[in-house]
Amino acid sequence: MKLLVAALASELQAFPAELPGFDRLVTGPGKLMAAVGLTRALDAHLAEQYEEIVVVGTAGAVSDDVESGIYDVAAAIQHDVQDLDGVIGQHVSLPTRVETGRVGVTIATGDIFVDDADATARIRSLGGVLVDMETFALVWVAQQFGVPIRVLRVVSDRAQDGATQVWDEVVAACSAQLWAHVQREYEV
Known part of the structure; x- marks a missing residue:
């Protein structure tokens, strides 16, 4: 059994309510909600550990x-x-970087909806090419439980001025793209 995870129900709106071979989890937005939600789900399934978090x-x-x-x-x-020491991107007790074990891009996670040029420049200087509010926490929690994790992110906006309005308009299309991708990748 796999665990399908999204921060928001709207990101899963194109997915069927029941998906064979998958349990579903909506954590809520941000690092703390993601960490707590995934921890609870994994803790509840310790006996029959998930084969993968998607x-x-x-x-x-x-x-x-x-x-x-x-x-x-x-x-x-x-x-x-x-x-x-005031070094941005360095945490006092967590690793600077967590990895999924997959080939792909680096995402910068933060509890801020990024929609301005200064923030995007700062994130690029840290090595991020995408930005979200949950991935770091989800990967870190999965590592603590020893469960493989795959993170699929669809570009919803350019993280510049006005990104909040754009995101509201495109989330349905993004969900449809993700559902088509999951169908191809997982043959469901």
């Missing part, structure tokens, strides 16, 4: 080199933390 959802592009489409995430960093 995360789907939207992300903003912070690099002009990133086109529209769906991306596998290879690694996640945090753009909204700093260590005791």
Whole structure:
């Protein structure tokens, strides 16, 4: 059994309510809700551990080199933390980077909806090409439980001025793209 995870129900709106071979989890937005939601789900299934966590959802592009489409995430960093020396992207107790074990892009996670040029420039300087609010936490929790994780993010916006309005308009299309991709990848 696999676990299908999204932050928001709207990101799963194109998916059927019941998907053979998958349990479903909607965590809520942000790192804390993602961490708590996934921890509870994995803790409840310790006896019959999930074979894989499949995360789907939207992300903003912070690099002009990133086109529209769906991306596998290879690694996640945090753009909204700093260590005791004030180094942005370094946490005082968590790793700087977590990896999924897959080939793909680096996503920058933070509890901020990024929609301005200054923030995107800062995130690019840390090595991120996409931005979201949950991936770092989800990958870190999956690692703590020893469960493989795959993160699929579809570009919903350019993470620039006005991205909040654009995201509301395109989430249904993003969900449909993700559902088509999951159908192909997992033959469901």
